[in-house]
Amino acid sequence: MSGDGSSDSLLDLEFAYTSHQDSCRDLYSPFYYCRRPLGHDGVHAAGFGSGRLRWRHDPNHPPHMLS
Incomplete structure (x- = not known):
């Protein structure tokens, strides 16, 4: 486990308990x-199981946030 929350089991817990x-x-x-x-x-990270995506934000690209 890397400690950055990127393992599937940790992400599942984060998604379940984050509104x-x-x-x-x-x-x-x-x-x-x-x-x-x-x-x-x-x-x-977004999605579940085989559909889960992980990405790093490009520091040269301004963040796009949903309101």
């Missing part, structure tokens, strides 16, 4: 936004 209001919501696409808690360390 939409308290989630990061950095956009991967219009259909996928980060479901990790605000202020998380490590990668952004």
Whole structure:
């Protein structure tokens, strides 16, 4: 386990206990936004099982946040 919350079991727990209001919501696409808690360390993540996506935010690209 890397400690940055990127393992599947840790992400499942984070998603289950993080409300939409308290989630990061950095956009991967219009259909996928980060479901990790605000202020998380490590990668952004969305989705479950084989459909789970992980991404790092490009520091040269301004964040896109859902309101």
